[in-house]
Amino acid sequence: MPRIAISLGSSFLGYATHAGFMARLHELGVRPVKVSGASAGAIAAGLYASGLSQERIKDEVLRLWMRLSFVHGTTWFLHQVRSFLLSPHPSIFHPRAAVTHFESIVGDMKIEDLRQPSLSVALTRLDTHEALLAERGSLAHAMVNSCCVPVLFAPLEYEGAMCVDGGVANELPVDQWFNDDEVDIIIAHRITSANPPRSIFFPYNIMGISSDVHDTAGKQLMGYRQALAKQAGKTFLVADTVHPRPSMLFGHDLSGFYAIGVAQAQKFFDSTLRPLLDA
Numbered sequence: 001m002p003r004i005a006i007s008l009g010s011s012f013l014g015y016a017t018h019a020g021f022m023a024r025l026h027e028l029g030v031r032p033v034k035v036s037g038a039s040a041g042a043i044a045a046g047l048y049a050s051g052l053s054q055e056r057i058k059d060e061v062l063r064l065w066m067r068l069s070f071v072h073g074t075t076w077f078l079h080q081v082r083s084f085l086l087s088p089h090p091s092i093f094h095p096r097a098a099v100t101h102f103e104s105i106v107g108d109m110k111i112e113d114l115r116q117p118s119l120s121v122a123l124t125r126l127d128t129h130e131a132l133l134a135e136r137g138s139l140a141h142a143m144v145n146s147c148c149v150p151v152l153f154a155p156l157e158y159e160g161a162m163c164v165d166g167g168v169a170n171e172l173p174v175d176q177w178f179n180d181d182e183v184d185i186i187i188a189h190r191i192t193s194a195n196p197p198r199s200i201f202f203p204y205n206i207m208g209i210s211s212d213v214h215d216t217a218g219k220q221l222m223g224y225r226q227a228l229a230k231q232a233g234k235t236f237l238v239a240d241t242v243h244p245r246p247s248m249l250f251g252h253d254l255s256g257f258y259a260i261g262v263a264q265a266q267k268f269f270d271s272t273l274r275p276l277l278d279a
Helices: 015-027 040-049 054-061 065-072 078-086 096-106 139-145 204-231 254-278
Strands: 004-008 034-037 091-093 118-125 130-134 151-153 156-158 161-165 185-192 235-242
Touching: 004 015, 004 040, 015 040, 015 054, 015 185, 015 235, 015 254, 034 040, 040 054, 040 096, 040 118, 040 139, 054 254, 065 096, 078 091, 096 139, 118 139, 139 156, 185 254, 204 235, 235 254
Parallel strands: 004 034, 004 185, 034 118, 091 151, 185 235
Antiparallel strands: 118 130, 118 161, 156 161
């Protein structure tokens, strides 16, 4: 069987869709040897690599508390005043409660201990302005760190460097596999919003701009990555899921997005992956 690696792209609050996509592929017998993720994709990839059952992962990503934990630990007004007046990395929220929440799910798991599959989490360094892949350290911390959208969430420290949202510099972490002899097929799952409504109200206007920037950068880089994968002799498959942008403060749409991910995985498997595996 060809060895498969799956990357879950940066997508504002799209972790439920990513989780549904991975769950259905798992049901269909697809077992990736490596997974990676950026931002919301890092949450779904990290939960999958942790070895939790697909039922447990579904329960967790459908809980509204998963997203609310990113703002729960913020000391309102006091944090904003200190951050914007005294910090070199100002932010509206601090994600400390999110780290605690993810630790309650995966415990003290370390990324380097994950082997079936192994995991890479995209981060962005603020000091050197470079992308990096977290392949060691706290799994819970890395998943949260990869979601720290600049200005919206405070950066977190990884191996001595302050880091923010992995999607800023590496919207789809697949480059590490182009010259990897342990990978034959690379699958990329991207989530975009079709003509999302524009809001003039805080914090939705900030979230909308951030999401649009990620989507634009991702589209620009996709063509380059496909060319590089071809040069390296890798089979590079892309599954694009389009749905409305999830709401940050309300969770009524989560089960629907999970179902969209399931449907996309089935469509992708039937039309693209199974014919390739059968050949």
